[in-house]
Amino acid sequence: MEFSSKLLEKAVAEMSQLPGIGKRTALRLVLHLLRQPKSQTEQLATSLHQMRTQIKHCKVCYNISDVETCEICASHNRNAQIVCVVEDVRDVMAIENTSQFRGLYHVLGGKISPMDGIGPHDLKINELIVRVKKGEIEELVFALSASMEGDTTNFYIYKQLKEVHVKMSTIARGIGVNDEIEFADEITLGRSIANRIPLENALKF
Amino acid sequence: MEFSSKLLEKAVAEMSQLPGIGKRTALRLVLHLLRQPKSQTEQLATSLHQMRTQIKHCKVCYNISDVETCEICASHNRNAQIVCVVEDVRDVMAIENTSQFRGLYHVLGGKISPMDGIGPHDLKINELIVRVKKGEIEELVFALSASMEGDTTNFYIYKQLKEVHVKMSTIARGIGVNDEIEFADEITLGRSIANRIPLENALKF
Numbered sequence: 001m002e003f004s005s006k007l008l009e010k011a012v013a014e015m016s017q018l019p020g021i022g023k024r025t026a027l028r029l030v031l032h033l034l035r036q037p038k039s040q041t042e043q044l045a046t047s048l049h050q051m052r053t054q055i056k057h058c059k060v061c062y063n064i065s066d067v068e069t070c071e072i073c074a075s076h077n078r079n080a081q082i083v084c085v086v087e088d089v090r091d092v093m094a095i096e097n098t099s100q101f102r103g104l105y106h107v108l109g110g111k112i113s114p115m116d117g118i119g120p121h122d123l124k125i126n127e128l129i130v131r132v133k134k135g136e137i138e139e140l141v142f143a144l145s146a147s148m149e150g151d152t153t154n155f156y157i158y159k160q161l162k163e164v165h166v167k168m169s170t171i172a173r174g175i176g177v178n179d180e181i182e183f184a185d186e187i188t189l190g191r192s193i194a195n196r197i198p199l200e201n202a203l204k205f
Numbered sequence: 206m207e208f209s210s211k212l213l214e215k216a217v218a219e220m221s222q223l224p225g226i227g228k229r230t231a232l233r234l235v236l237h238l239l240r241q242p243k244s245q246t247e248q249l250a251t252s253l254h255q256m257r258t259q260i261k262h263c264k265v266c267y268n269i270s271d272v273e274t275c276e277i278c279a280s281h282n283r284n285a286q287i288v289c290v291v292e293d294v295r296d297v298m299a300i301e302n303t304s305q306f307r308g309l310y311h312v313l314g315g316k317i318s319p320m321d322g323i324g325p326h327d328l329k330i331n332e333l334i335v336r337v338k339k340g341e342i343e344e345l346v347f348a349l350s351a352s353m354e355g356d357t358t359n360f361y362i363y364k365q366l367k368e369v370h371v372k373m374s375t376i377a378r379g380i381g382v383n384d385e386i387e388f389a390d391e392i393t394l395g396r397s398i399a400n401r402i403p404l405e406n407a408l409k410f
Contacts, residue, residue, distance in 0.1 A: 010252045010255070029223050044219040047218075050216075051212045064209055064213055
């Protein structure tokens with residue numbers, strides 16, 4: 001693509017570095033901004049700048065936060081003895097939306113993925129070990145994705161903590177509510193048979 | 206969605222104002238930026254800011270440009286007697302890519318679209334009339350999309366200029382090169398029969 005303006009070219013190049021945004025989409029977005037009032041671009045640029053420079057991570061759970069200790073960790077209404085281990089802030093948001101979990105979180109910041117060059121030391125795993133070894137946590141609930149990387153991460157943490165007195169569980173994997181059995185993939189269906197649960201538990205809701 | 210950080214929420218809100226980007230995608234993009242070096246966000250914010258505040262429109266053709274008169278209008282190797290009327294900079298880029306047009310452009314900045322509240326006065330139509338009336342242009346080639354809005358815009362300009370001594374043409378509409386006849390829509394196929402061209406012209410390439 002040949003641009004009639006270096007400024008336009010630069011903006012498109014930067015925009016197209018975002019995941020899933022190619023050159024054409026980037027050009028469409030940038031041209032849209034050009035048609036909108038200047039204030040919109042100003043606000044976008046300022047909010048991105050402020051977000052990137054001022055955002056903090058909670059010093060307890062490493063979730064994204066504006067303050068040193070996030071709202072959830074600072075709350076007196078949460079059960080500090082049960083901690084849910086998640087990949088990133090989106091998982092915290094998804095679990096909070098269910099209103100089914102009243103414990104705290106630990107945000108790893110990703111999962112172990114040798115293919116992407118992410119090892120245990122790139123994640124907040126050591127911080128989790130230290131946090132557990134303080135002895136105040138009774139149960140860790142792992143809520144990582146049911147992928148190879150998620151399982152690897154679960155297993156790595158499990159090995160590090162198996163000598164420590166802490167209960168470890170993982171969220172249930174199985175057929176989703178309202179999903180059709182016939183369309184479920186074999187692995188999920190197979191696991192859901194192997195890990196079947198007492199009927200009275202399933203009827204609770 | 207409930208965010209754990211106001212800064213994050215603001216950045217996502219601004220990002221999701223872009224067309225085709227919902228809240229979820231915006232969050233994914235913003236979290237991506239958080240994982241990348243600070244410099245990437247800085248460069249994105251700066252380039253958007255500079256683009257929006259410093260970009261100019263060529264005073265002759267209204268194409269996006271870094272200078273008063275764009276490269277194409279300033280070039281001595283272009284034929285200033287033939288002007289191609291297009292909607293926006295993307296069309297200029299597409300036509301330039303073909304290397305088939307050596308004239309100048311006139312960028313309207315959109316097409317007449319009452320549904321979107323865009324009338325003739327929101328576009329550079331008056332500027333085109335003034336430009337043509339100077340008497341240096343011999344032919345206008347309309348390259349607007351073959352939609353209701355494109356045709357309306359063509360017709361509006363045609364009416365304004367029919368008393369003026371200038372040739373007006375539109376780019377050929379018909380079956381695309383390599384397209385299968387059986388899959389062409391009826392209107393395109395019908396028009397391509399009505400506007401058939403001498404075989405020797407079609408064999409030129």
